[in-house]
Amino acid sequence: METNSEPQELYHEIFGSILDRKELTPYLLRNCDDYRSSLRSATSMMGNRGFAIVDGELAPGERERASAYVRQAVAYMTGALFPTLSAHLGELSRLDSSQRTLYQSVASGIAEFNELLSSGLLALIDEDPRHLFLLASSAKYPHLFRGHPGSPERVPPRWRMAGCSILKMCHLIKSIEEDSQDIYDYARLGLFLESRGIPLYGLFDFPWDDPAHEPDDENARRAFVKLASFFRKLHASITVDPERQTMVFNSGDGVQVDIVEVKARLKSPESMFAKLGKDASEEAYNIRDILAVTFLLENRDESLTLFHALQKQGVILQENTASASVTQTLFETPADMEGAVGALMRSLMRREGIMAEPDPLEVKNNAIDFFRSLSTNAEANPHSSGQHRKFQCKINFSVPVQYDRETGRICLRGSASAVTRQHTLPVELRISDIRSWEASELKGEAHHSAYKCRQLLLLLNRLFSPLISFPEEAFPQLRKDQDRLFS
Numbered sequence: 001m002e003t004n005s006e007p008q009e010l011y012h013e014i015f016g017s018i019l020d021r022k023e024l025t026p027y028l029l030r031n032c033d034d035y036r037s038s039l040r041s042a043t044s045m046m047g048n049r050g051f052a053i054v055d056g057e058l059a060p061g062e063r064e065r066a067s068a069y070v071r072q073a074v075a076y077m078t079g080a081l082f083p084t085l086s087a088h089l090g091e092l093s094r095l096d097s098s099q100r101t102l103y104q105s106v107a108s109g110i111a112e113f114n115e116l117l118s119s120g121l122l123a124l125i126d127e128d129p130r131h132l133f134l135l136a137s138s139a140k141y142p143h144l145f146r147g148h149p150g151s152p153e154r155v156p157p158r159w160r161m162a163g164c165s166i167l168k169m170c171h172l173i174k175s176i177e178e179d180s181q182d183i184y185d186y187a188r189l190g191l192f193l194e195s196r197g198i199p200l201y202g203l204f205d206f207p208w209d210d211p212a213h214e215p216d217d218e219n220a221r222r223a224f225v226k227l228a229s230f231f232r233k234l235h236a237s238i239t240v241d242p243e244r245q246t247m248v249f250n251s252g253d254g255v256q257v258d259i260v261e262v263k264a265r266l267k268s269p270e271s272m273f274a275k276l277g278k279d280a281s282e283e284a285y286n287i288r289d290i291l292a293v294t295f296l297l298e299n300r301d302e303s304l305t306l307f308h309a310l311q312k313q314g315v316i317l318q319e320n321t322a323s324a325s326v327t328q329t330l331f332e333t334p335a336d337m338e339g340a341v342g343a344l345m346r347s348l349m350r351r352e353g354i355m356a357e358p359d360p361l362e363v364k365n366n367a368i369d370f371f372r373s374l375s376t377n378a379e380a381n382p383h384s385s386g387q388h389r390k391f392q393c394k395i396n397f398s399v400p401v402q403y404d405r406e407t408g409r410i411c412l413r414g415s416a417s418a419v420t421r422q423h424t425l426p427v428e429l430r431i432s433d434i435r436s437w438e439a440s441e442l443k444g445e446a447h448h449s450a451y452k453c454r455q456l457l458l459l460l461n462r463l464f465s466p467l468i469s470f471p472e473e474a475f476p477q478l479r480k481d482q483d484r485l486f487s
Contacts, residue, residue: 028041028042028044028045029041029042029133029134029137029141029144030141032141032143032144033143033146034143034144034146034147035144035145035146035147035148035151036147038134038141038144038145039128039130039134040056042130042131042133042134043056043057043058043130045130045133046058046062046066046130049174050174051065051066063128063129066129066130067126069129069170069173069174070125070126070129070132070166070170072173073166073169073170073173074122076169076173076273077113077166077169078114078117080270081270081274081456081459081460082110082113082114084452084453084456085106085107085110085453085456085457085460086110086111088449088453089104089106089107089110090107091485092478092481092482092485093107095481095484095485097477097481098477099474099477099478099481102470102471102474106457106460106468106469106470109464109468110468113162113165113464113467113468116158116159116162117162121159121162124151124159125163125166131163132163132166132167132170133167134155134163135155135159135160135162135164135167136164136167138154138155138159138160138163139160142154142155158467161464161466161467162467165463165464165467168462168463169273169463172273173273176269176272176273181219182423182424183272183287183290185219185222185223186223186266186267187272188215188217188219188223189219189220189223189224189227189266190266190267190268190269191220191269192215192217192220193266194268194269196213198213200265200266200267200268201263201264201265202264202265203227203231203264203265203266203291204231204234204262204263204264204293206231208227208228208231209228214412218409218410221409221410221412222401222410222423224412225399225401225402225410225411225412226397226399226401226423226425227266227291227425228412229399229400229425230291230397230399230425230427231264233314233315234262234293234315237249237250237251237313237315238250238259238262241258246259246260247259247260247261247262249295249306249309249310249313250309250313251308251309251310251312251313252312252313253312253351254350254351255305255309255312255347255348255351256309257297257302257305257306258297258298258299258302259295259296259297259306260296260298260434261296261434262293262294262295262296263292263293263294263296264291264292264293264294265291265292266290266291267287267289267290267291267292272287273459274452274455274456274459287426288325288394288426288428289394289426290425290426290427291425291426291427291428292427292428292430293427293428293429293430294429294430294431294432294437295429295430295431295432296432296433296434296437297431297432297433297434298433298434299343299433300330300339300340300432300433300435300436301339301342301343302343303328303330303340303431303432303433304340304343304344304370304391305340305343305344305347306431307391307393307431308344308347310429316393316395316429317395317398320395320396320397320398321393321394321395325393325394325428326374326392326393327374327375327391327392327393328374328375328390328391328392329388329389329390330389330390330391330431330432330433330436331371333371334364334367334368334370334371334372335364335367337367337370337371338363338364338367340367341363341366341367341370342358342363345358345362345363345366346358374391388440388441388446389432389436389437389439389440390430390431390432390436390437390440391430391431391432392428392429392430392431393428393429394426394427394429395426395427395429396424396425396426396427397424397425397426397427398422398423398424399422399423399424399425400420400421400422400423401420401421401422401423402414402415402418402419402420403418403419403420403421404417404418404419405417405418405419442486443486443487444482444483444486444487445479445480445482445483445486447482447486449486450479450482450485450486453478453482454475454478454479454482457470457475457478458470
């Protein structure tokens with residue numbers, strides 16, 4: 001009886017690779033023993049990943065499309081991920097920390113990876129993006145490049161691990177396009193604005209009606225018209241008090257709230273990659289903070305009043321608010337929230353022409369109920385800080401988008417002959433007072449740069465381990481060091 005000397009692939013290994021998404025050794029390469037056969041199988045694998053195949057070959061333009069993903073992956077690594085982490089690790093390395101050697105080691109690993117890309121590896125990948133599949137699989141199938149001119153008989157282990165890292169990054173980039181066309185629209189708009197040197201964090205004051213800033217790319221146009229519609233509606237509710245030169249949000253029914261500043265940012269494509277890559281369970285359609293709008297108040301106790309005013313004006317509709325996302329970390333206890341509840345009750349009484357003060361016992365009871373309901377759904381984000389102080393919720397803002405009847409092109413301005421289709425803009429609304437915001441966002445381990453570093457280190461682990469990794473058990477001390485760094 002003939003026996004098969006090659007070990008069977010067990011079911012638990014197959015399911016494990018699905019669950020942790022770390023297995024990138026393609027099954028289709030198992031019977032390839034030279035470059036010609038492996039490239040043919042790699043072409044079939046591209047077909048399984050959404051690329052067009054004609055007569056067993058990549059269709060015209062598809063190889064170039066794949067190369068564009070690779071270029072974007074390498075550009076993100078070398079132009080955003082590595083410089084950001086290297087700078088932060090350099091600052092941490094100058095601290096008198098028990099983890100100084102670790103910070104220096106990770107920074108050295110990043111520098112070595114950059115050198116690895118210029119050692120001939122990148123030239124091999126640039127030649128044909130299908131080589132990434134061959135590189136990632138070369139440990140299990142060592143003869144995939146046999147017969148390829150100029151390639152080593154055996155792929156160096158570091159080349160294999162680097163190719164695997166780039167392939168994972170390509171997967172993250174491509175998943176934004178594959179998993180959610182809506183998210184891809186915002187990514188395209190982000191790339192457009194970045195290419196123009198327009199910062200993604202100052203969109204409240206962006207000239208949405210200026211034709212000079214309108215994108216030509218259809219995906220970016222769809223995202224542009226949705227954001228423009230939201231900001232037009234928001235601006236219609238905000239006026240400037242001419243005497244005090246203060247922004248005022250007007251509910252339309254007599255409730256007004258002074259605003260110090262409105263911050264609005266579009267999630268960058270780079271931030272999307274980091275969010276998707278930090279956790280194996282992340283999917284593009286789960287990115288719900290595409291647009292983040294933050295209202296900063298002078299008085300913390302007006303936060304609930306502003307949230308109520310936003311609802312009354314129609315910027316927020318109750319049915320469009322994700323109830324589980326309504327959370328608060330602005331108040332420590334029900335007693336701490338009594339001032340905000342009292343201010344809301346007082347504002348609603350004044351609207352009805354009642355000049356009396358709210359009953360203290362009623363304020364106390366309402367504060368207990370408010371605090372309990374608003375603290376129930378506090379989200380556990382392992383990368384964020386427990387020091388953030390804000391009121392927040394996520395909404396799905398409904399937007400009518402018009403398309404030209406003849407061309408199908410998106411109309412950035414109203415047209416009587418257009419076809420209208422409803423779209424949704426995911427928005428995260430945040431409310432805080434200026435002192436709480438500065439204390440929680442600009443200091444200690446809650447500093448945005450500290451948060452971003454922790455997020456990117458987890459992405460680094462997922463993409464580059466074992467070449468470069470930051471141990472999970474080192475994060476508690478990292479937070480302490482960041483607290484010192486940004487104190």
